[in-house]
Amino acid sequence: MSGHARRLAALVVGAAWLAGAAASAQPGLGLEAAEIRRILRHGPWPPPAARDPSNRVSGDPTAIALGQRLFFERRLSANGAIACATCHAPERAWVDGRPRGVGLATLDRNTPTVLDAALHRWFAWDGRSDSLWSQGVKAIVDPREMGAGAPHVAAVVGADPTLRCLYERVYGPRAGGSDEPVLVNVGKALAAFLETVRSGRTPFDEFRDALARGDLSAAARYPLGARRGLKTFVGQGSCGVCHVGPHFTNGEFHDVGMPFVVAPGRVDGGRHEGIKRLRADRFNLLGPYNDDPTAASATKTRHVEPQHVNFGQFKTPSLRNVALTAPYMHDGRLATVRDVVRHYSRLDMERIHTHGEQLLRPLRLSEAEIDDLVAFLETLTDPHVPVGLPPAAAPEACTDRG
Amino acid sequence: MEERRGPVRRTPPEAALTSRRVLGRFARIAAAGLLVTAGVAEACEVPAGFTARERLTSQDVVVMFRTVPAAIEIGRHFSVEAIVCATPPTQGLRVDAQMPEHRHGMNYRPTVATTGDGRFVAQGLLFHMPGRWQLLFDVERGGRTERLATDLLVE
Numbered sequence: 001m002s003g004h005a006r007r008l009a010a011l012v013v014g015a016a017w018l019a020g021a022a023a024s025a026q027p028g029l030g031l032e033a034a035e036i037r038r039i040l041r042h043g044p045w046p047p048p049a050a051r052d053p054s055n056r057v058s059g060d061p062t063a064i065a066l067g068q069r070l071f072f073e074r075r076l077s078a079n080g081a082i083a084c085a086t087c088h089a090p091e092r093a094w095v096d097g098r099p100r101g102v103g104l105a106t107l108d109r110n111t112p113t114v115l116d117a118a119l120h121r122w123f124a125w126d127g128r129s130d131s132l133w134s135q136g137v138k139a140i141v142d143p144r145e146m147g148a149g150a151p152h153v154a155a156v157v158g159a160d161p162t163l164r165c166l167y168e169r170v171y172g173p174r175a176g177g178s179d180e181p182v183l184v185n186v187g188k189a190l191a192a193f194l195e196t197v198r199s200g201r202t203p204f205d206e207f208r209d210a211l212a213r214g215d216l217s218a219a220a221r222y223p224l225g226a227r228r229g230l231k232t233f234v235g236q237g238s239c240g241v242c243h244v245g246p247h248f249t250n251g252e253f254h255d256v257g258m259p260f261v262v263a264p265g266r267v268d269g270g271r272h273e274g275i276k277r278l279r280a281d282r283f284n285l286l287g288p289y290n291d292d293p294t295a296a297s298a299t300k301t302r303h304v305e306p307q308h309v310n311f312g313q314f315k316t317p318s319l320r321n322v323a324l325t326a327p328y329m330h331d332g333r334l335a336t337v338r339d340v341v342r343h344y345s346r347l348d349m350e351r352i353h354t355h356g357e358q359l360l361r362p363l364r365l366s367e368a369e370i371d372d373l374v375a376f377l378e379t380l381t382d383p384h385v386p387v388g389l390p391p392a393a394a395p396e397a398c399t400d401r402g
Numbered sequence: 403m404e405e406r407r408g409p410v411r412r413t414p415p416e417a418a419l420t421s422r423r424v425l426g427r428f429a430r431i432a433a434a435g436l437l438v439t440a441g442v443a444e445a446c447e448v449p450a451g452f453t454a455r456e457r458l459t460s461q462d463v464v465v466m467f468r469t470v471p472a473a474i475e476i477g478r479h480f481s482v483e484a485i486v487c488a489t490p491p492t493q494g495l496r497v498d499a500q501m502p503e504h505r506h507g508m509n510y511r512p513t514v515a516t517t518g519d520g521r522f523v524a525q526g527l528l529f530h531m532p533g534r535w536q537l538l539f540d541v542e543r544g545g546r547t548e549r550l551a552t553d554l555l556v557e
Contacts, residue, residue: 041557121477241531244476251477252509252530299479303510303526359504 029219031231036211038234043208045246045320046198052118054131054298055188056291057170058195065395066166067193070186073163075156076140078147079104084139084190087111093324093385094197099332103145108262110332113325115385116318118195121251121300125314125330126274130301131290133191134283137183153186154179165398184289199320203379204230222379228369229376237344237363237373242316248380253313256360257343257351258329260312270330271313275306321385323378341365341373446487454485458539458550463488465539465550474556476532482512482524488543496540496547497524501533532557 031039049059057063070076074083087101088094094113096102101111109125117123123135139145140153157163158174168174171185203222207230210218233239244250253271260268278284278301285298292298314330328334334343347362365373446464448454454466467484474480486492495514500507512524529535539550 037557241533244532250530299526300510300528303479303512303528305511307509309506 029216030227031211035231035234038240039208039230040212041245042240042248043205043212043246045201045205045208047119047246049195049198050118052132052191052195053292053294053296054285054290055133055191057185057188057192060170060192062166062395063170063189063192064196065193066163066170067189067191069163069166070190071193073156075160076146076148076153076186077104078152082146084136084146087145088114093321095325097326099327101145103139103142104147105144107144108268109330110327112317113321114194114197115199115321116247117197118191119247119318120249120315122253122274122315124274126269126271126277127253127315128274128277128281129283130278130285130298131191132194133184133187134281134285134289135187136190136194137187137283138281140183140186150179150183154182157182157186162398166395169395169398181289184283187283199382199385202320202382204376207379223375225372225375226379227376229372229374232363232365232369232373233376238359239344241359243319248319249316251316253310253315255309255312255352256314257347257349258312258314258331258333259351262331268330269311271315272306272308272310275304275310278304319377320380321382323381324385337377338370338374341370341377345370446485449485452483452485456552458552460548460550463492463541463543463548463550465541467537467539474529474554476529476556479510479526479528482527482537484522484524484539486520486522486539486541488520488541488548490544492520492541492543494542495522495524496538496542497522497527498538498540499527499529499535500538501531501535503534504531529554529556 052058071084071088074081074086076083082103087096087103088111089096094115096111099110101107101109112125117132120132121127121130123129123132124138129135129138140148141150154174157167167182167185167189170189174182203226207219207222207227210216210222233243242250242252242254253274255270260270262268281287283289285292285301290298322328323337326336328337328340329343334340344360345363345365347360349360349362352360446466448466452466453468455468455472456466458465458467464487465484467482470481470483482497484495484497486495495516497512497514498507508528509530510526510528512526514522514524516522533556535554535556536551537554541548541550
């Protein structure tokens with residue numbers, strides 16, 4: 001019997017003991033061995049930081065400092081009024097709190113948080129980008145978001161002494177020629193910064209790790225309602241099939257019965273459209289700006305292909321810190337976590353494609369079960385989630401040039 | 403983390419070895435049809451250095467395969483290396499996977515390259531959900547396609 005199996009057996013025995021100990025004030029864990037196994041797969045957290053091989057400045061401290069300045073830099077937008085931080089506001093868990101994002105125009109989709117963004121395989125609700133840096137580039141040039149072209153971005157970086165100094169320290173002096181490499185380098189510096197925007201441990205992680213080490217008294221401190229909600233999450237709800245692993249997402253795309261009509265006569269094609277945009281994107285990982293000499297990072301891009309079923313699919317979001325990122329779903333139509341749970345409880349099967357997957361069924365939860373599931377989801381909140389991050393101080397050598 | 407489940411026209415390597423010994427013992431008195439099958443199986447030996455994860459068989463096709471990495475993880479790309487023995491010889495191989503209960507396949511289309519001698523490498527597979535996956539091998543030969551499949555339970 002392995003050490004892990006012994007711990008698991010001890011937990012089951014312990015859980016049974018606690019469940020049977022009605023006379024004591026301590027509640028039982030009420031978890032089966034299979035449920036415990038599934039719960040353990042949602043950790044450990046946080047995962048170790050990893051560099052992005054497609055971005056040669058990933059992890060570079062000066063690039064991170066440059067990226068942090070650029071993230072708050074409104075001059076990067078065409079009208080000089082919109083920074084990345086305008087929509088991804090640090091003080092709001094890196095979202096804007098609106099149903100749909102507002103850049104130079106109102107967008108069709110809700111602004112996703114950039115917390116733990118580096119862990120995603122695809123970026124944006126439709127996965128139109130295959131790297132964090134190329135998603136940054138797209139936001140800058142999208143006419144409805146920041147609306148700036150490469151010449152504008154190169155001019156902003158070239159004209160500001162601190163930005164220029166940091167840029168040259170990271171990438172060396174500009175060689176001249178096309179502005180496009182500057183735009184890409186700005187995207188890579190932004191990505192280097194965003195890789196540092198990571199969430200920390202949550203009450204759920206404490207519970208999960210207590211289970212892993214067989215510490216029943218620590219595990220019993222996890223609120224009873226949340227524990228019941230977690231049981232639904234890994235059991236009857238099958239939520240963990242898509243919201244899988246420590247990041248609570250499989251990083252892929254699903255039709256969960258949300259309407260995709262944006263306006264009369266206009267629909268949001270979701271993943272189907274995203275793959276088409278990805279393939280047409282000269283900044284994708286199959287293009288000239290991928291810094292990965294092995295090209296292994298482009299495996300996903302090389303093998304993904306649009307299928308009919310992709311229409312109306314949107315990315316499975318992470319559930320970490322979900323309580324902080326209202327409103328919800330790809331178009332922000334659900335205001336609260338409770339509304340989302342109700343959606344899955346009452347799921348309208350008529351809205352799911354007939355050729356879609358057969359995993360989803362209305363959960364038909366009672367009000368008490370909805371309370372419990374919400375209570376569980378709220379325990380995925382990092383109480384110290386990074387907020388209100390100020391623009392980075394420039395390294396000493398770059399502060400005396402202005 | 404995963405385990406295999408549900409035999410679908412497959413022979414574990416140990417059982418295959420036993421069958422080969424039995425067939426060898428009674429080969430002289432076997433029917434002609436059986437001799438053809440035995441011939442394919444006999445000819446399909448595991449090359450040195452190739453540890454097959456599984457051996458799938460039909461009447462006149464044998465597929466031996468392994469995954470790289472050996473353990474399939476949810477959300478991580480993996481490759482399948484296959485050795486195909488068939489009569490008539492294999493002209494091509496397609497590799498795919500599906501989740502029958504969920505009624506969907508993978509979100510990625512593997513590419514298959516051959517290195518000759520009935521050896522193939524399929525790249526770009528990714529299982530994005532836990533549960534029962536069916537790994538599919540479509541063997542093309544003599545103008546026909548024959549499918550061999552096996553179940554993988556991935557958790």
